[in-house]
Amino acid sequence: MKNSLFLAASLSMSCLMAAGLSQTLGPATGAEDPFLWLEEIEGSRALAWAHTQNDKTFSALQSDPRYQRFYGDALYILQAKDRIPYVSLGRRGLDNFWQDENQVRGVLRRTTLESYRTQSPQWETILDVDALADADKKNWVLKGVSCLPPEERLCLLNLSEGGKDAVFVREFDAVAKTFVTNGFALPEGKQEVTWVDSDTVLIARDWGEGTMTQAGYPFVVKELKRAQSLVEAHEVFRGEPTDVGATPFVLRDSEGTVHATGAVRSISAFEHEYVLFGFKPTKLNLPKKATIGGIASGRLLVTLNEDWTPPSGDTSFSAGSIISYDLAEWKQDPLRARPTLVFKPGPRQALSGFTATRNLLILTILDNVQSRAFVYKYHQGAWQATPIPLPENASVGLAAASHETDEAMFTVSSFLSPTMLWYFDAATERLETLKATPPRFDASRLVVEQFEAISRDGTRIPYFLLRPKSARFDGSTPTLLYGYGGFQTPLIPSYLGLTGRLWLEQGNAYVVANLRGGGEFGPQWHQTAQGATKQRTWDDFIAVAEDLIRRKITSPRRLGVVGGSQGGLLVGTAITQRPELFNAAILQVPLFDMVRFTKLGAGASWIGEYGDPTIPEQRKWLEAYSPYQRLVPGTTYPSPFILTSTKDDRVHPAHGRKAAARLAALGQPYLYYENIDGGHSAAANLIEQARRISLEYTYASQRLVDE
Template identity: 75%
Template sequence: MNTPPLFSAVLPLAASATSRTLSQERTTLATTNDPFLWLEDTEGQAALAWVRAENEKTLGVLQSDPRYRHFYEQALSILEAKDRIAYVSLERRGLENFWQDENQARGIWRRTTLESYRSQDPQWQTILDVDALAIAENRNWVFQGASCLPPEERLCLISLSDGGKDAASIREFDRDAKAFVADGFYLPEGKQHVSWVDGDTLLVARDWGEGTLTQAGYPFVVKELKRAHPLSEAREIFRGEPTDVQTRPFVLRDSEGRIHVTGATRVISSSEYEHVVFRPDGPVKLNLPKKAAMIGLVGGRLLVKLDEEWTPSGDISFGAGSLISYDLAQWKQDPLRAKASLVFQPGSRQALSELGTTKNLLILTILENVQSKAFVYKYDQGAWSATPIPLPEHTDVSLSAASDEADQAMFTVSSYLRPTSVWYFDAESKSLEELKKTPSAFDASNHVVEQFEATSRDGTSIPYFLVRPKNARFDGAIPTLLYGYGGFQIPLLPSYLGPVGRLWLEQGNAYVVANLRGGGEFGPQWHQAAQAATKQTTWDDFIAVAEDLIRRKITSPRWLGAIGGSQGGLLVGAAITQRPELFNAAIIQVPLFDMLRYTSLGAGASWIGEYGDPAIAEQRAWIEGYSPYQKLVAGKTYPVPLILTSTKDDRVNPAHGRKAAAKLAALGKPYFYYENIGGGHSAAANLMEYARELALEFTYASKRLCSE
């Protein structure tokens, strides 16, 4: 890929022409003999009429099942439980939380103190009531978070989405006044990234007009916006390329809120980046590998995570999945010649899961065979030292909050059958205490968790977790749901099953989570083994787990169902079109499905790095080999699927699910289709919608896999 001058106002002609050509090819790809292109008109009158008719049919069947109302009420009672954990962040102004319940469907942003949070009944102070705001403005607002200006954190940029879309409007809010700032910063709806520089200055990447969005629909132009200035007066400071996924600004601050670096990151693909820092003498492109991410600052060190092996010129080699650091002062003086040192390098069955920084410390959670532990890392006298944090073993440990003001952090500890708990860690006093615990959502006493391995087509061992009844008879008759994802280096880790336990496990059923290649369970190599030309590997791994469950006589095709969402929806689609005889149910949530047109739908072009580009003949060939939409054919029997999507999903366009259902109908194949008119990529904008989704899924699963 040719890189234009960093401040060039005009892209090289060749790059622009190539972008137009690929765009035209993507627009025409796979349109021949596709009678359902009209369903890609997301808000079109005809398409929405079709959606409403499909919803009516599906709800008519599933909601009339006597199990539905019971499942809905049980799910909602768990989701809205008053004694469920209020997860918090550790902010300078206190512990903050976003809360939804039956009285606050859209939610409230609120704060309390650590002392109050420790109590059974914390006293909360409301910062923003999103329900009240939605009523006052007659909008279906969904709160998407806030970015507050350090170190005071009084002024915040709040993102509000219409119905749950990724695109959001951004408004300035004063936490002291608990009100939006009159004539404050306001950015109209769009997919955008914003970073505070100071109280009067923002770095903004957004849609600035014609020619400023990538093929994926994300911004690639960064501008500096001053207070009280219109968007038209923002000053351009950097642009990437229209063939990128996106470009986003960044500001690196220390724990005191002091800025050390500003810059921009070009997201070249879903896993490749180019970092540029802004210096007084002009921008500097960093000499990091493409699969590297700048993480943050702690203890006078700059942290960088590597997703590929890297040997800096004349230096030692760092393995893929490593974390390295630079002396900040040396790096700021000359970022191209500063020397890196190793912080952490994973072993063969390890992966760096999460990291966070406190005032002086680095905290890592590290996976080992898909189970995690937490460590404190400290830089002192020229070296990093690691100390384990003694949290419960054989669980998933997740870093949920870290403080900039002190060396304090919070963790969530969970497993499939163990209710999630929140732990508070104070490194200075070396104290560790359990603050909160999720109430039991289901009776787990009759189930057990086991970890097995299946052998995939190429001989690789694929781990999976099986949650099954203790007294199971291995006669192949346990109703079982097999869940997977396998993409974008995202690991599936043990977490409390909550509503799944109540609606599925308590009925004497089994639940399986497969740790497929393409995910991040064993670091970047595990991801890259099932990417682009080798993406079929993910589907092979999933099929291998299904076959292993059958071989062990845990279940059999009559009693086995597949479930997955987004990339996982593509996974399930590939599984049931390649090996339909293995499954009797398929829950396909907000899926990718038509992979020959995915780059023209929603944010699809941003995932070319994961799947390849169907506009390029060689890459189209491997995509065509598994694209589920094209694999739905006459003369083949598929497990009757339940397809769930959302009209407001501007990430994975609902046309994928719509067209799959319409094609099944044309082939005379049975299916269920439900599209939430709101909800975004989560397919649910509030707890009631989520409860409805769960009730539909488990009513369907019970009809397909359990005895009537």
């Protein structure tokens, strides 16, 4: 290992000592926490500390000759002209958002399907974000575009300054390619805006004192007419301050016809209530863990994340299913309409994604973490499923779908096979490959295997191992173990171009763990490791690490862990509960202080996943695993690398800052990098992304590869 890592840590500790902070630490809670000053995001003292940390990290990592090579390779892959330009299928053509060395902030552009089929499509520029940023003197990051169906001419652009979740909203004419004079324009905020018609939008945003939840999201929805000021907006829904938030809801069919408007009240991260507007507001009698998913074949679609028996009581549906209502019957009386089954998952299956085209429903499912795609059509009172013959033993993702036709696009990839983009027209059953990513690394000397580890309670936890075919099973292979395990989010095989070039080609191994808390096997796989049982996620991750060591694939000296956001918390629990198992840890925009997480950023919105530290019983289980509180004297930690962003208004940068500061005060080595821009992705553009990735793999090489 490099002395520069320990030098950086000792210098950081000296900096903290010079600031008058003692190395002797008590519990890192409440008023006794000596690093609360790092929670002031733009505080001059905190920013000065972060800049000093960055300088030390750059010195330790960018001086390594591997860094420049990694950076060059990463930037080449990220900016490659031959990467797939993913598109949406709209009425006016195929839209794409593109970034490269010339378009750093990006350009919104359009082409035709015929042109897209060629190797060099002809693109029409719709919006140049770099030019806009120069004109406005803002570091704009385009966060989303919402165009009014069916014409899709009037669009609402979400523009973030530096990558924050908080955005400015401006109305844009996609035909004239200009912002609409005196059009809808909303100041910065965490907000949701939805078109009703060309002169009406529904808005959830900060309307002033008492309109934002503890989580920092709006719970009041108002209707705004064209030419009205925000103060003239008419309130149409008000949730509760204790909610996560509320968002507007507009139900449209494939032709753009509005069938209902309303609001979605998010009681927690996973529980919702739908309220329809009208002469008398109607709260739908759906279960709280259900989501309305749109309209297909003249039927309203609903996904269920819990078992449910409708009020009629004649049929029960299991968690993970999709149900549907006859749209006309539902509109006449939404509380008495009778649902029917669309899709029910098998024991090792989970719904992966779905979308409606003009006449059909297209579904992707996971079957033991392998993907399959189907077309569903409602015919003579029942849904009929037809498989789409895409390649097997690969991950299939919905990339785009048209509401005007029955066309769709799919991504098909695996760990070692470059991603392909497939086009499918259900009307003609035409299936073709449109685009393919060229290989970014030499996969000929690599192999992928799937194993299972046994967790503490006996549950079998699957994981994928990517390794050199020539690997010696003597514990000598440098290995990075990646996981997430939260919020019902699955980790599925996908092409790892950057990991392949910067890590696997060097003779190293990479592991992806499918932990409870994720969504690989449906809602139950998530809910069995949630709240009071969240420790199961951490146990699963540790079990995979132990299994890798038991099989002699690697050893504690050569094993590192990596994860971001919830995955950063996962890494934090791993190195505080079993530090002897690892010699490296990369924590990207991590949660870390789970005693104060509800007071930081959007933390209160995740109470449904973790629990509420203000409730004594729940605080007890949070304190039991909170990594910040478990950093204690007398323990050696695996010199972690902590990365975050000043502009991250989702997971507060104080989580990473305080972790680094506490490690320094304990005399423990670490590295810390805080990107000023970037938001929760910790990178506002491809250049910043290449820098972050190169720092990570240089660190991993120093810790796990070097003697």
